[in-house]
Amino acid sequence: MSESRDVHINIPVLTRVEGEGALELDVVNGEIERLNLRIFEPPRLFEKFIEGYECNQVIDMVARICGICPVAYQMSAVQAFERLFGFEEPDWLRAMRRAMYCGEWLQSHALHIHLLAAPDFLGFDSAIAMARDYPDAVKRGLNLQTLGNDLIALFGGRSVHPVGVRVGGFYRAPREEEVAPILQRLRDALPATEALVAWTAGLDFPDDEQAFISVALSHPKEYAVGRGNLISGQGLETDISFYESFFHEHQMPYSTALHATLDGRPYLTGPLARINLNFHQLPKPVRDVMETCGIHFPSHNMFHSIVARAIELHFAVFEAVALLERYQVPQSSYIEVPPQEGNAFGCTEAPRGFLWHRYDVDQQGIIRFARIVPPTSQNQGRIEEDVRHSLEKLGLNASDEAIRLRAEQVIRNYDPCISCATHFLKLDINRR
Amino acid sequence: MIRVIGVGSPFGADQLGWMAIDHLATLGLVECELLKLDRPGSRLLDHFRDVSSVVVIDAVAVNDRPGGVSALSLSDLQQIQCTPSSHGFGLAETLALGGQLGKLPTDFHLIGIHTGETLSAVPILDLASLEALVLPLI
Numbered sequence: 206m207s208e209s210r211d212v213h214i215n216i217p218v219l220t221r222v223e224g225e226g227a228l229e230l231d232v233v234n235g236e237i238e239r240l241n242l243r244i245f246e247p248p249r250l251f252e253k254f255i256e257g258y259e260c261n262q263v264i265d266m267v268a269r270i271c272g273i274c275p276v277a278y279q280m281s282a283v284q285a286f287e288r289l290f291g292f293e294e295p296d297w298l299r300a301m302r303r304a305m306y307c308g309e310w311l312q313s314h315a316l317h318i319h320l321l322a323a324p325d326f327l328g329f330d331s332a333i334a335m336a337r338d339y340p341d342a343v344k345r346g347l348n349l350q351t352l353g354n355d356l357i358a359l360f361g362g363r364s365v366h367p368v369g370v371r372v373g374g375f376y377r378a379p380r381e382e383e384v385a386p387i388l389q390r391l392r393d394a395l396p397a398t399e400a401l402v403a404w405t406a407g408l409d410f411p412d413d414e415q416a417f418i419s420v421a422l423s424h425p426k427e428y429a430v431g432r433g434n435l436i437s438g439q440g441l442e443t444d445i446s447f448y449e450s451f452f453h454e455h456q457m458p459y460s461t462a463l464h465a466t467l468d469g470r471p472y473l474t475g476p477l478a479r480i481n482l483n484f485h486q487l488p489k490p491v492r493d494v495m496e497t498c499g500i501h502f503p504s505h506n507m508f509h510s511i512v513a514r515a516i517e518l519h520f521a522v523f524e525a526v527a528l529l530e531r532y533q534v535p536q537s538s539y540i541e542v543p544p545q546e547g548n549a550f551g552c553t554e555a556p557r558g559f560l561w562h563r564y565d566v567d568q569q570g571i572i573r574f575a576r577i578v579p580p581t582s583q584n585q586g587r588i589e590e591d592v593r594h595s596l597e598k599l600g601l602n603a604s605d606e607a608i609r610l611r612a613e614q615v616i617r618n619y620d621p622c623i624s625c626a627t628h629f630l631k632l633d634i635n636r637r
Numbered sequence: 638m639i640r641v642i643g644v645g646s647p648f649g650a651d652q653l654g655w656m657a658i659d660h661l662a663t664l665g666l667v668e669c670e671l672l673k674l675d676r677p678g679s680r681l682l683d684h685f686r687d688v689s690s691v692v693v694i695d696a697v698a699v700n701d702r703p704g705g706v707s708a709l710s711l712s713d714l715q716q717i718q719c720t721p722s723s724h725g726f727g728l729a730e731t732l733a734l735g736g737q738l739g740k741l742p743t744d745f746h747l748i749g750i751h752t753g754e755t756l757s758a759v760p761i762l763d764l765a766s767l768e769a770l771v772l773p774l775i
Binding site: 320337 | 675676679680682726730734737738
């Protein structure tokens with residue numbers, strides 16, 4: 206007969222995530238009494254200090270919110286402004302912004318799979334330790350990350366905090382001789398990305414099915430990245446401008462990041478939510494790889510997030526090849542678009558989930574109010590729900606070390622970017 | 638050809654690596670490529686390609702002699718806090734990973750500039766010490 210015990214665990218710094226956070230867990234009489242994902246990184250107040258700047262300045266400013274997903278911030282912002290100003294992207298522009306976005310998915314997913322998440326599944330405490338036994342896997346991750354960064358820089362001038370995106374287009378269109386070598390490297394990477402899907406699917410996953418709501422962008426013509434309506438696995442479909450009517454953010458006393466709910470419930474955004482809702486729109490060759498990997502989607506095992514991420518990485522390379530094969534230098538890389546007054550809404554799929562922006566813009570195109578909802582704050586409630594479920598499934602009589610490791614692994618499944626939401630997990634477990 | 642890389646950011650003492658590169662750029666060095674990188678994380682390894690000699694300069698949290706310059710070994714790095722990092726993957730982790738994967742240049746040198754007690758203040762960089770340590774490597 207097992208004996209219940211009271212537990213207090215504090216993970217004071219969560220490693221291998223972006224930003225600073227902690228987990229506090231109290232177990233009393235064998236039940237979880239308190240479980241708080243505590244984000245204590247100070248709020249950065251970006252929304253306030255972009256007030257008073259004009260749209261193109263804001264596109265470059267919001268890129269500074271995140272060193273991992275600056276393209277997402279730029280794309281949500283430029284989409285918002287262009288929707289408000291009545292500008293519809295010409296085909297060339299839409300295709301090349303999507304190609305640039307593929308670069309961000311590629312670098313971010315490659316980093317997370319190989320350096321952050323895989324060590325959990327293979328029993329290492331870091332990618333450095335993992336590199337001793339799996340040097341080729343780690344090299345693959347670094348090479349794919351570099352390729353993604355170079356694809357971003359092709360359009361953005363540099364990979365971290367790129368500067369290429371503007372209202373009406375790009376500041377500069379790359380020359381064909383700049384595109385050709387990247388295109389060839391992307392073609393050469395396809396076999397490795399296909400093999401990556403099978404590699405991740407072959408990892409040892411805990412059996413951990415659970416109910417959750419998936420939310421993602423969806424577009425009738427494509428696997429949604431940079432446009433679409435918001436849909437949920439429970440039947441919601443809405444234009445992004447109605448986000449505030451369905452989704453609600455609230456403050457928790459222990460966190461500087463807001464929690465978000467849909468109909469009062471936590472929800473999931475990110476690769477697994479996107480694959481669950483939109484896998485039928487993946488290009489057939491990518492879907493074929495997905496369907497033969499041995500993991501079936503839709504999946505409600507959050508540990509399958511790493512496989513979903515690998516499928517999206519393969520997709521990003523496949524899609525970027527298809528887009529860049531049609532590359533032609535345009536007559537002009539942008540069209541001047543006069544500003545208009547009104548409320549601007551933008552929403553695109555950042556690597557770790559959808560990123561929603563609202564800007565109130567005056568007649569001169571100056572920002573008077575901004576609201577930015579990043580994916581990690583949206584996932585916060587879902588992460589807490591998942592950690593609770595997963596630890597109860599693991600068994601609360603497990604050792605403190607086993608509980609801490611499982612909690613960290615669960616949290617890393619979400620690839621949280623705590624800096625965006627407002628770094629690492631500290632875990633406090635109290636057993637009383 | 639040798640590549641000298643300053644790692645840092647625009648903030649406080651973290652910019653000391655960049656300041657070192659700015660100074661070296663005034664010396665008219667030949668056969669020497671100077672680079673300033675903003676918190677590169679694991680991307681630092683990309684900059685070791687196509688070159689056999691590399692010097693990396695970064696701010697290190699050492700209280701002794703603020704602005705002072707020291708040659709460091711990789712094992713020294715495990716004891717010292719370096720540039721703030723992305724995903725907890727800073728200079729020490731990146732160089733450890735590079736070493737594990739055989740991605741470090743054959744001729745590799747690491748120079749640390751002491752921040753002093755606080756990272757928010759920028760100490761006066763000891764240029765004479767910087768030159769004395771870096772120029773013989775070039």
